[in-house]
Amino acid sequence: MKRLTTAPNLALATLWADLLTHAGVPTTVQRQYASSIAGEVPPDQTLPELWVVDAAQFEEAKRLLPQLRHPPHRRWACPGCGEMIDGPFEECWNCGGGMPGPS
Secondary structure, three states: OEEEEEOOOHHHHHHHHHHHHHOOOOEEEEOOOHHHHEOOEOHHHOOOEEEEOOHHHHHHHHHHHHHHHOOOOEEEEOOOOOOEEEEOOOEOOOOOOEOOOOO
């Protein structure tokens, strides 16, 4: 295992680890509950950490994490109901229709 980064809170650490794992880079969160000792040790020593399970995938994780943290912003019209969808979403919130493919 190899340490990738720290996260500002447990929610983001878990989200980033899940995104990396889903992208094929198994990642775990360490120091999930260390915030309870803040004050006894410096606060930056209590932040949750992301660890890549296979050290051979470390460089891939370093490349993927910024992409996963900043998904592309899109604007598209749902082919099913005509609803305008903004953001990184690939599914219509109104009818569940998928984003149309490239023309």
